[in-house]
Amino acid sequence: MHAIVISRPGGPEVxxxxxxPDPRPARGEVLIEVAAAGLNRADxxxxxGYYPPPPGASELPGLECSGVVAEVGEDVEAFKPGDEVCALLAGGGYAEKVAVPWEQVLPAPAGVSLVEAAALPEVACTVWxxxxxxGRLRRGETLLVHGGASGIGTFAVQLAKAFGSRVVVTVGSAAKAARCLELGADEAIDYREEDFADKVQADVILDIIGAKYLGRNISALAPGGRLVVIGLQGGAKGELDLGMLLGKRASIHATGLRTRTVAEKGVIVRGVGENVWPLVSAGSVRPVVHEIVPMADAAGAHRMLESGEHIGKVLLAR
Structure with missing residues (x-):
């Protein structure tokens, strides 16, 4: 088969x-003929050269894909050849074929094209x-999403609104603010002009920035609030005011998805299938796709993602 290979650490040109070699499905795995793969900042x-795959995972990039089941390994009963699916991967999505544990595979949801389904696994599993x-977000609570126009952000806005929450986002342009409001956000704060900590008291904050926003995130938490850090675009080390955290009875969680065990990912995937997929099939939550790029031009797609001008997901299609 053909696949995108990282020839050496470096820019998109690598x-x-x-x-x-073609992958083969091991016991408990599904072999997918890939239709499309989603791009993520982890890629x-x-x-x-800063984020190697976990032990045993494919060295090829790509953390999510959609496609058709080509073959199943021993002990796989949930899927069969010919099924249209999408999957959460530990690696290997930028390829014509990929093998993945069946627990990380979902049926492609109704009402979404097979190519667009590649935009869903990583964002759905991350947000859910x-x-x-x-974060235990409840109906009527306020969610603050940093990077509201990103793939994760656009999905979080829709899902939180579908569950009856108020949603505030931070964005870096008027165009991104407008798109988030179209998707259902109640308020969009341009971080270039306003300090979000002066504008919102959030029950849950979904943060991709890390250290740069740590102090202001604590200030922006409501009493009993939960800060969930999933990215470190603004650095990994910051100063924490424990007194403020204590006074608010608030909590901080830092989580990752890629390095979790298959069993842990399976629990999340099942939760997505039960709670999120019905909303996608009903049209209440939709993938937001900025552009679909030929898989062989992964370098161009990476440049697009690095520019920060996109809204939603960038996909690679065969």
Whole structure:
């Protein structure tokens, strides 16, 4: 098969479309003929040499895909050849085929094209596990989402609104603010002009920035609030005011998805299938796709993601 190979750590130019050995499904795995793969910022870090795949995972980039089941390994009963699916991966999505544990596979939801379904696994699993499983967001509470126009952000806005919460986002342009409001956000704060900590008291904050926002995030938490950190775009080390955290009876959680065990990912995937997929199929929550790029031009897609001008997901399609 052909796949995108990272020839060496570096810029987008190190992504090369090469012939590589075909994967084979092991016991408990599903082999997917890939239709499309979603891009994530973790892919950029892996390309630069900062985010190696966990032990035993494919060295190829790509943390989510959609496609058709080509073959199943022993002990797989939930899927069969010909099924249209999408999957959460530990790696290997930028390829014509990928093998993945069946617990991390979901049926492609109704009402979404097979290519667009590649935009869903990573954002759905990230938002469901962090906002609802860890953050315990409840109806009527306020969610603050940093990077509201990102793939994760656009999905979080829709899902939280579908569950009856108030949603505030931070964005970096008027166009991104307008799109988030169209998706259902109650308020969009341009971080270039306003300090979000002066504007909102949130029950749950979904944060991709990390250290740079730590102090202001604590200030922006309501009493009993939950800060969930899922990214470190603003650094990994910051100063924490424990007195303020204590006074608010608030909590901080820091989580990742890629390095979790198959069993842990399986719990999240099942939760998405039960709680999120019905909303997607009904049209209440939709994938937001900025652009679909040929898989062989992964370098161009990475440049697009790095520019920060996109709204929603960038996909690679075969």
């Amino acid at each position: 992504l090369e479309w090469q012939e590589v 950029l870090l892996q390309r630069q 596990s962090n906002v609802f499983m860890v």
